[in-house]
Amino acid sequence: MEEIAKALSEIEVKALQALNANAKLSENDIAEKASMNIDSVRRALAWLKEKGLANVYEKEVSIYELTEKGKDVVERGLPEERLIFALKKLGGKAKIADILKEGSLSNEELNVALGKARRYNLAAFNENKELELTGLEELILKKELAEQKLVERIKQHGLENIEDCKAVNEFLKRGLIERRSKIIMQAEINERGKQALKIALQAGRRVYNLAVEVPPIYIGKKQPYARFLDEIRRKLIVMGFKEMESPLIVQEFYNFDVLFQPQNHPAREWASTFRLKKPKYGSLPAKKVVNAVKAAHENGAGTGSRGWRYKWSIKQAKRLMPAAHGTAHSARQLIKGIEVPGKYFSLARCYRPDKPDKTHLMEFNQLEGIIAAELNFKHLLGVLKQFAEEIAGAEKVRFYPDYYPFTEPSVQLSAKHPELGWIEFGGAGLFRPEMLEPLGIECNVLAWGLGIDRLAMFKLGIEDMRELFSSDLEWLRKEPLVVL
Amino acid sequence: MPTIEISKKDLEKLLGKKLSEEELKEKAALFVKGEIEAIENDAIKIELKDTTRPDLWSVEGIARELAGLYGIQKGLPKFKVYKSNVCVQVDPKLKGIRPKGAYAIAKGIKVTERLLEQLIQLQEKLCETFGRKRREVAIGIFDYDKVEGNLRYYAAKPETEFVPLGFSEKMSLKEILAKHPKGIEYGKLLEGKQRFPLLVDSNNEVLSMPPIINSEYSGKVTTETKNLFVDVTGFDQELINMALEIVCAALHDRGARIESVTVNYGEEKIVTPEFKARKIKVPLKLIERTIGESIAANKLKRFIEMKRMNCTLKKNCIIAEYPSYRADVLHPIDVVEDVLIAMDYNSITPEAVKLPCTGSELAERKTCNAVREVCIGMQLQEVLTFTLTSKEKQQAKMLLPEQEFVELENPLSGEYAVFRKSIVPELLDFLAKNKHCEYPQKIFEVGKVVHLNEKKETKVDERNVVCIALSGKEAGFNEIKAHLDALCKALSWRYEIKRAEHSSFKSGFCAMIKIGEKLGVIGEINENVLKNFGLKMPVAVLEVEL
Known part of the structure; x- marks a missing residue:
């Protein structure tokens, strides 16, 4: 008892106080006496009932509402009123047509009004087929009819507690009001309640009821995929990588040419990558760089390579496109200048003309990285292994020979994830001499591009890649944070 | 990256060694930069990743390479080439049309279904991928027993007629380009030419109209065929010689006697194939x-x-x-x-990299992240939308006048055809998809918008913006201004707002934001825009550059 009493909430105490001073009260009465809103009263009563501190009853009551017709009557008066007033105005007798006009009555209203007039003997037809007042119309002019009184009451006090009025049944019949029934709560305090209230008031300070259901709070939070990308970015920074600029729009020059990808390469074709219609062409860096890249393509630029042996077009190199891979940003960084040794990364938005479905997106993110230092293939494998372990949580890795136009040797990384099994995690290699030497870079550059979207899907527990950019607010609100 | 189908038995026979599935997947495939996509009974589907190694795009090529791995053969493969007296005269008028040819004869071969399949597959992959859809390399293979004497490759008049493969009636070259399925498919390679390439024998019997179609007469190779004639055409002699040698190498490995052909360019004569290492x-x-x-x-x-x-x-x-x-x-x-x-x-044992490098993030990232942090502090839910969107959403639904966007040349659909200039429409669209969710809804996105800008290196200006959208009965100017105020105070930014009119916003409830040089807009979205997005609840938004 002691425990229950001390854990009473503020609204329960207020409700008990209101009940303590009175006999049985309805929920509305309690709300009024205790200055509470009705929802709080209902909640308090439910709790008090459960704790056995009040006897709570449910009672069915009628509530009334005006119909459209009823609203019209409240506004313009009863049809019988309007009939009599019109007749009076027309000099006590008149033709039906004139009355209809004067009182702006519909035919239906006229019928009702004539019925009433006959019943109370207010007016009657004379030999000229005119309606004529009988002299008893005073009753209506002074607003003494029960119907008139009810309309007046509704105007003044609304529809509450009208069930005792005389004309209610008639109004229901005439379709001016409607009746619905509703359950309301009534309550009275019992002995236990009185005792508990006493303890609660004496104790002064209450303790919290731990079992109370609390309303939900929608906290502000990061989009889960954005948060995943933030975490990856943080890991890379911790690993000593500097973030590279990664624009959405690049010149083909960076996306392909610097990467020693010949201009007639199938991967440069229409269906594999997007192009811009507007704007079409961008500008290129210093002539020296452009010419060196051109020479590499055409004849190997003295790097000991045969080159691709075709005529390189500067116009095509200027063509603008949404970046198709993160390596475009590495290419730009190499031209902009790098520190040696240097580690760089970008978590870049990339674009490919893939119809969005469960496993493809037109826009996705790629983790691109380079390390410029006197390092070799063994180090590349070392870096890839580290990534697989630290980012994907892989327990095993396997390397497959692969082909990219801009790396040689090239390798594909497969990682064995404890739950996902073997996944293709990305491609990597050492940038080709035909790419580096024209840019004046003398050391080796290890490079890789990792596909992280599949990992993100796994971490976030989603099966459809499109949900990485979820438009489901419910899911975003309720999805717990994922700690990588 | 071509994917080819080969027969396991065929491979093992050519190689002279049996291979377990495990061996194939984890050792043999790696040696040819291949990835086995499927093994079903005898059929192996393998993807060959190296687009510059077309010699591996047939079972013969793969077997040849694997012979090195298993020590069955080593070093340079040997190809014996016999000299024939056959000559192909090349018309100089083909210059600018399709000037180069390379030819070979393969005799005494047993054409099996399997060989035929592989040959067609190799030919197709060589032409499509390596040959850039026949532009650089087109290959024809003929029944040599139907070919008489020396041949002539010349620029023929469009009226010249022959029966193309798969047809029974003669057609003119012009008709073939207009009506034959291959003519329609590859006709653009001869677009605008007054004359078309044609290969004929000494009886003027047509072998082929490169790069379009072979003749029905000699261009049909079946299991009855005993001797083959190979024709490769293109623009670059080195490239077509390579393709010819790859085909000949495969036929050689199947036991054919390869004979060379003289290609006579007039002033210059060459002999193909050479197989000169x-x-x-x-x-x-x-x-x-x-x-x-x-x-x-x-x-x-x-x-x-x-x-x-x-x-x-x-x-x-x-x-x-x-x-x-x-x-x-x-x-x-x-x-x-x-x-x-x-x-x-x-x-090879991987080696750890230990370098004295310090990591860092971009300056713009720091600003973006600070803004995100404040937004989250204001109990807003972050959302992520695409940067590619539709003009319909960005312009028409927002009731904005016609304007220019950074636009894709080859969009897959109108839905993703332009880069967004504002995130506001994207967030309105997001809200429209969530009308069933509890209100109020308070969301934000920090991301890039893209505008045209002649002065920039890529002729576009990519700017980071923050966009906040509040929706619910109470959402209005007051509430959104409170968010702007809190955001700026948290980041010590001074902001100004100035009354403005904007066709997406309610008149009198819209203002321009200025934070230093950065601009933005704030206000209540008007009824018509809400209706365009199918929204019923009021929405107040702000968007400002970062």
Whole structure:
């Protein structure tokens, strides 16, 4: 008892106080006496009932509402009123047509009004087929009819507690009001309640009821995929990588040419990558760089390579496109200048003309990285292994020979994830001499591009890649944070 | 990256060795940069990743390479070529149309269904991928027993007629381009030409109209065929010679006697196929620098021979001799990769990288993240939308006048055809998809918008913006201004707002934001825009550059 009493909430105490001073009260009465809103009263009563501190009853009551017709009557008066007033105005007798006009009555209203007039003997037809007042119309002019009184009451006090009025049944019949029934709560305090209230008031300070259901709070939070990308970015920074600029729009020059990808390469074709219609062409860096890249393509630029042996077009190199891979940003960084040794990364938005479905997106993110230092293939494998372990949580890795136009040797990384099994995690290699030497870079550059979207899907527990950019607010609100 | 289908039995027969599935997947495939996509009974589906090694795009090529891995053969593959007296006269008028040809005869071959399948597959992959959809390389294979004497490759008049493969009636070259399925498919390669390439024999019987279609007469090869004639055309002699040699090598490995053909360009005469190996000098230093260790000379020689090259050891370098069809060998580094593949990537011990580098993020990232932090502090839910969107959403639904966008040339659909200039429409669209969710809804996105800008290197300006949208009964100017105020105070930014009119916003409830140089807009979205997005609840938004 002691425990229950001390854990009473503020609204329960207020409700008990209101009940303590009175006999049985309805929920509305309690709300009024205790200055509470009705929802709080209902909640308090439910709790008090459960704790056995009040006897709570449910009672069915009628509530009334005006119909459209009823609203019209409240506004313009009863049809019988309007009939009599019109007749009076027309000099006590008149033709039906004139009355209809004067009182702006519909035919239906006229019928009702004539019925009433006959019943109370207010007016009657004379030999000229005119309606004529009988002299008893005073009753209506002074607003003494029960119907008139009810309309007046509704105007003044609304529809509450009208069930005792005389004309209610008639109004229901005439379709001016409607009746619905509703359950309301009534309550009275019992002995236990009185005792508990006493303890609660004496104790002064209450303790919290731990079992109370609390309303939900929608906290502000990061989009889960954005948060995943933030975490990856943080890991890379911790690993000593500097973030590279990664624009959405690049010149083909960076996306392909610097990467020693010949201009007639199938991967440069229409269906594999997007192009811009507007704007079409961008500008290129210093002539020296452009010419060196051109020479590499055409004849190997003295790097000991045969080159691709075709005529390189500067116009095509200027063509603008949404970046198709993160390596475009590495290419730009190499031209902009790098520190040696240097580690760089970008978590870049990339674009490919893939119809969005469960496993493809037109826009996705790629983790691109380079390390410029006197390092070799063994180090590349070392870096890839580290990534697989630290980012994907892989327990095993396997390397497959692969082909990219801009790396040689090239390798594909497969990682064995404890739950996902073997996944293709990305491609990597050492940038080709035909790419580096024209840019004046003398050391080796290890490079890789990792596909992280599949990992993100796994971490976030989603099966459809499109949900990485979820438009489901419910899911975003309720999805717990994922700690990588 | 072509994917080809081969028969396991066929491969094992050519190789002379049985291979378990495991062996195939984890060792053999790696040696040819292949990935086995499926093995069903005898059929192997393998993806070959190296787009510059078309010699591996047939079962014969794969078997030839694997013979090195399993020590069945080593070093440069040997191809014996016999001389024939056949000559192809090439018309100089083909210049600018399709000027180059390379030819060979393959005799005494048993054409089986399997060989036919492989031959057609190789031909198709060579033409489509390596030959850039027949532009650079088109291959025709003919029944040589139907070919008479010397041949002529010339620029023929459009009225010239012959019966194209798969048809029974004669058609003119012009008609073939207009009506024959292959003419329609590849006709653009001859677009605007007054004359078309034609290969005929000494009886003027047409073999082929490169790069479109063979003739029904001699261009039909079946299991009855005993001797073959191979025709490759294009623009670059080196490239078409490679393709010819790849086809001939496959036929050679099937037991054909390969005979060469003289190609007579008038002033210059060449003989194809040649199979003349190329040499490349690979400095030992490059090998050591790339692999990370020096490799004993005898081992190095063995690895290179495994990859079907000859190897001569010199003091500071090696000379690798490789088949002329190896299109991938451009630089000594390409030989180094072959050494690594022969060593087996997975037998190399990875080495950890220890470098004194400090990590950092972009300056713009710091601002974006600070803004995100404040937004989250204001109990807003972050959302992520695409940067590609529709003009409809960005302009029409927002009731904005016609304007220019950064636009894709080859969009897959109108839905993703332009880059967004504002995130507001994207967030309105987001809210429209969530009308069933509890209100109020408070969301934000920090991301890039893209505008045209002549002054920039890419002629576009990519700016980071923050966009906040509040929706619910209470959402209005007051509430959104409170968010702007809190955001700016949290970041010590001074902001100004100035009354403005904007066709997406309610008149009198819209203002321009200025934070230093950065601009933005704030206000209540008007009824018509809400209706366009199918929204019923009021929405107040702000968007400002960062």
